[in-house]
Amino acid sequence: MHEIGYCAGVLEAVERRAAGRPVARIGVLVGALHRISPAAFEQSFRLVADGGIAAGASTDVRIAPVRATCALCPAAFETAEAAPTCPDCHGTDVAIEGGDELVLQWVEYTSPDGGEAAREAAGPVPVSAREDH
Structure with missing residues (x-):
């Protein structure tokens, strides 16, 4: 599952953006050349995020096509x-x-009062995949 390295890099960007706020959901754009499975990405992200501010967060992965x-x-x-x-x-x-x-x-944060979560555009923030996973 090569998605682990990508998720580790995404998690670093999420943690910087969140600045300690609990994360409910994230939106990620991944180019088709990376050969990412959105379901495997979700599973991998939950694994690398376990125990941190993004523990249990879901992912919304969009695949960007190659232009030819x-x-x-x-x-x-x-x-x-x-x-x-x-x-x-x-x-x-x-x-x-x-x-x-x-x-x-984008990053969507968990509401502390149980109400509707707030979504914040991330910029977009380019992410580097980590090779050490």
């Missing part, structure tokens, strides 16, 4: 593939852009 342009025809398209083939001419000479982002987009 074919060199053989005028096709421009989005894909989740790291080495895409043009859907129009089936050419493999395709330039890709994006799909490698990892961004904390």
Whole structure:
């Protein structure tokens, strides 16, 4: 489960942003090239966050596609593939852009009085995956 390293980096960004406030939910934008499973990300985040301010927090993971342009025809398209083939001419000479982002987009805090939680846009905050997990 390679999601653990990504979640450790996201947790560091969440903890900096939260400044001690208890976290209920987070929103993360992950590029398709990272090959993240939203369900595995949720499970991994709960594991690395256990015992801290984000313990029990849920995740809302959005996958950002790769933008691609074919060199053989005028096709421009989005894909989740790291080495895409043009859907129009089936050419493999395709330039890709994006799909490698990892961004904390928002944090939702637990309300101390049990009322509605407050959501705060995170900025967006680019996150570095940690390699030590």
